[in-house]
Amino acid sequence: MTITPPALSVFETTESEVRSYCRGWPAVFDRAQGSHIxxxxxxxYLDFFAGAGSLNYGHNNPVLKRALIDYIERDGITHGLDMATSAKRAFLESFQNVILRPRDLPYKVMFPGPTGTNAVESALKLARKVKNRESVVSFTNAFHGMSLGSLAVTGNAFKRAGAGIPLVHGTPMPFDHYFDDKVPDFLWFERLLEDRGSGLNKPAAVIVETIQGEGGINVARPEWLRALSDLCHRHDMLLIVDDIQMGCGRTGPFFSFEEAGIVPDIVTVSKSISGYGLPMSLCLFRPELDVWEPGEHNGTFRGNNPAFVTAAAALNTYWADGQMEKQTLARGEQVEQALVGICSESAGGGAEFRGRGLVWGIEFHDKPRATAVCRRAFELGLLLETSGPESEVVKLLPALTVTPEELDEGLRTLDRAVRDTARVPAGV
Incomplete structure (x- = not known):
């Protein structure tokens, strides 16, 4: 594919230097459908980025688009704050009947604002309010958002530095496999909790991603998550699972923690909950934690009714019969089989892969090569992004609705991109 980079334009002259994705993908995108943009x-281009996990059902999904158009054409409420609306009722009923009740999850539902970091901020705020403590424990290489509270429990040094002020009341602990399994799980964490001279203020909560997306596709073992849940219970700390990127079916089950058999105290959900890429987030928590006073946490855009419409349509279309989970796991096996060959042959032994469901990463020992692979993939018509603290991981995040043929096409393109970059000197 021959691509002519856009000429100097309003993007360069007017938009802030903070823009990032457009630098790696020098094109002006105009239309999208399914897994193509x-x-x-x-x-x-074949899209293995899916709006950073916000488009699990693909671009302009026809079922969700029809529901949205019908709602708009009948002059349905667009902006409703937290007023009761028919769209919100339909979503809450669908979420309760299709997702919560079949999993025996008792959660109350809070609409904290339009983005994932809004959900994280509300979760941290609620945990501190319930326990009357300030400290929250997070994990190495975690990413929870860009607002100050979320940055305080984020590991990435570059992101944290952007805050410009001290990020306090957050304490990092080693994520699963951080010491290459040479140290027993939670040895340091539990020792600090039990030692009155450790200097660790007793935490209100622990926040964790079951798979760290931005941190490099680091997958926590189910037994590690179960041990963490038990540790929180024994030491009177709330367990918060950040399911913003890995929820909504990304790992197979609707919630990524289901495989571990745990029930977190608080769960944050965003990205693909609307199903259509519309801003929406949820903070879910056990009923006994619902100690909010009316209006104590609010926001102008916490009631995105068009998002409620597409979210309800997504739940009723894709999650009522249990087939989406089976399909995602099958597609995941397809990806895994391809990555075995790519990492052993194309990468020349200089890479390893990990993942689950339809989220996978290839970590390159020559760290700059991951960026080179993504750049070459774009030239070949495939959208990929990097992750990890040094952008050393190529991240695969296709839509859950991707067909086997599209998946094969993308994996062949990835294979070629890896092979092509093998001919480039290391570090270029």
Missing amino acids: TDEDGHT
């Missing part, structure tokens, strides 16, 4: 010059 097309630029204004007519080049079509």
